[in-house]
Amino acid sequence: MIHLPIVKAVDRKFEANPEEAPKEDIREAVLQLEKEGEWEVSRVPEPYMEVKTKYGRSKKIPVQKTWHHKSCGQCGHIPGYSTSIFWLNRAFGLDYHDPTDQTSCTAWNYYASATSNPEAQAAVAMRNFAAAAETGYFPIIHCGTSFGHYKEVRHALVHQPELRRKVKKILEKLGKKLVMPEEIVHYSEWVLAMRNRIAERQVLDMSMITATVHPACHYHKLVEDDAVYDSEIYGAQRTAIITSTLQALGIKVGDYSTWYDCCGFGFRHILVSRDFSRSFSVQRKIEVMMEEVNPDITVTHDTGCVTTLDQSQFAGKAHGKKVGLPVLSDSQIAALAMGAHPYKVLQMHWHNTDNTRFLEKLGIDHAKMWAEFEAEADKIRRGEKQFLTWEDAAK
């Protein structure tokens, strides 16, 4: 038997050289098609930030003038997720646009039911991009699946002139131009690029917190070369997304053996075959995190992952599984670090797994905070006010 020395993956660093990238830089083709008059390219507004992707290429991340492509699951079921993204923008005084001329990417349905086709999917994507361009703001994508799916659409449109022609014709009928963004940007890349500025404004010490991270499959497995990597994080052998942000906030990130596994969302499974989602989520993710790291929190950056990892723990508890791990998004953690209200902004009452111990560890009086939220909610119930405003949330 041959005995090879055991070298931990994290002890090796992957130094990427963009000159040796094994794949094309699709953005060059996007710009070339603009020169050929095939479409317009909306530029990342200046000044922008830069991050490195898998093969060491630079990716531009807008600071502001962002058009927020919202997520169905986040807005519908875990609305503190999107609220925290907006809160961060407002806290920095950044100009952003929260559009009503935006549909879902419809990819959740596509991956779940196949009741669509590539032409329809591309047309939906390009309708949204055209709507963004009309406002003069640059799209930033809240959902991991929308982000991955739109990158696939970009690839298909670049390489299939016939598909491009068909989609262009559809958009013409809608009175819209064919506009491709210069970069396709996920909000968590913005959070990561902003991490040092967030840390500068941090008011809550988080150094006593240990977290685990779950990266979304459609963020780093679909069109994998366009995910953020950093040689200082996992030796650039895994995406740096979320981990880099948490470390900047002083949070200890624990590693675990099923890091690469998906959350169990399954697209159709979470809606109509949840026995699978529950089992996978609890047995392959939550229990492993609890046994190997015993963290205070697990942090992810996508709609389906927060939903599945959080909601599945109720059934896991009934089965006597080792669960009870709160789940939040990186946007919520960043907002909390900067002093956002856990209920008025993070809206933690929409989450399932008990998160009060996590708040207590941070020194937050959650009972008092909940009473503050309830007082506002009561005013709405009594008709004394119509909505909770951003000004109310700042109190």
Next chain:
Amino acid sequence: MAAKNTLDLSMNKYADVPYEEKERLFEEMKADHRWNHVLYGCYECGICVAACPSARFYDFSPRVIAQAAAREDVDLVYTLMNDSVWDCSQCFSCDRCPRQNSPGQIITVMREVAVKNGLKTAKEALEGYGRIIYKIMSTGTQVSPDMLQPNAFPDWGGHVKDISDNLDVWRKALPPETLHTTETGWQITDKTIIELYLIWHMTGVMKLIEGVDEGLFMILVDVMEERLEEAGYDNISFD
């Protein structure tokens, strides 16, 4: 917790389906523009299976899918198209294939062919899913706050009832103005939804829905035509 069902690969189950019909569907798969970019052969290394979440809880194998497709085993592909593809999680963890195959994408194509051709198993797989298709196609958002009802998510515990009981107030207690909705994930203009509906027509998706669920198709047409009329769209061309 999930239990494994055994996949019958004996080929007896669909012996009564003519080979020509199975071959026709296989040719439809191969004609998809993605085909040459998602299947290059198979090393039979099993890396895709090791990464696959569905393989852990179902009698499901992305390797079998890739191999059957690469070998052009028409009978086996037909069996898998009926009895296996709906177990896939579509996470694309299998994209780490050293041969650059994407079993997940092969499955996306197989599912589309199954739905487009109205296979009985595809219709069964979509049973209970119609309300989701209706929601996304008619409102532009896939899930909405009012879907959080205890009878729909009994396995998510009592907090779903808390949300459901407080839904109107808790939605109004969200600072972003676009999130005060209960029937859609966010506020969407009528014009936007109508544009989406026109896309469904122009790309053949409405026709697809008619084939797979006629009842759903009729409801969608009724609701959306009324919306078009209200918005002043007359004699609109769906071509």
